[in-house]
Amino acid sequence: MSNFSQVHELLLHSQQLHSRTGKFYSSLSNQANNERVKMLLNTLVKHESDLSSSLQAYINKAPDKILNTYFQFDHENNVEELFATHFEVAQVNTDDVEIMANAFDDYFCHLYSEMQQAVDCKLVQDLFENLHEHMLEEKKKLSIDIYSMLDM
Template sequence: MSYSTVKDVLDYSQQLHEHARNLYQQLRDQTQRERVDMMLQLLAEHENTLAHSMQNLHEHTSQKVLSEWHQFEPGSIAKALDGCKQCHPDLSVDELVEIALKIDDYLIHLYRQMASEATSGESRQLFENLAQLEETEKIRTVRAALSANDW
């Protein structure tokens, strides 16, 4: 296991969200189905919001916290997006939501693990807040998926 700073973890999370956003945007360009396009647009906006949140955290978190070392070995973004191997423009709304929830679950698990292993209260609070943010966004995604049947 290697070590990374809090900044490295935030960078990794931001890159993951940006990669997922780009994937959804690419799929939007290829799909012909209106409901799928609407869900892809919503998911791209979801990932964009979270990527911007990571950027804001960089700017508003103390250098002391950002430079803290934690036991974390960032995996490849492709591994985190493992469910996207089957991504194609003809995915159903349910399949898209399943992929989005896998990404959220991956990050929630990561942030909870980081919070449980944090040595300072400030970094513990940061990772707990990130886990809560991901959970809130996950709930929004699920609600949007449930309402997709009304579109």
């Protein structure tokens, strides 16, 4: 960790990554042949859109004291591997989608956990702890949605 970042930059990075992930899922849905997979991908699009919107809302209302806090953390990790598909896109199946969704959610959970540990300011630690907890709850909720959809 050799780079310094502001909390605002890290939140914006996460918000944009959620938005990009939603667009990625939407693109896969448009190309998929299986209707159940399309429905699952569209659920993931909503999931990512909601997460992106909630981060944007927080960025818009958060105190400058938190947003402008600097700490040593490199948020420019290579995320391109998350967007790599290891399957024929038109033939994407529910297992492929579940693996991708878990990889994205695990990335965010790990990222927020690392951010929480990298900062000394209690207010910022609390922010990242809340984001981490929120991601864990969203991951549970999404798992329930996915499994109930697969049972249909």
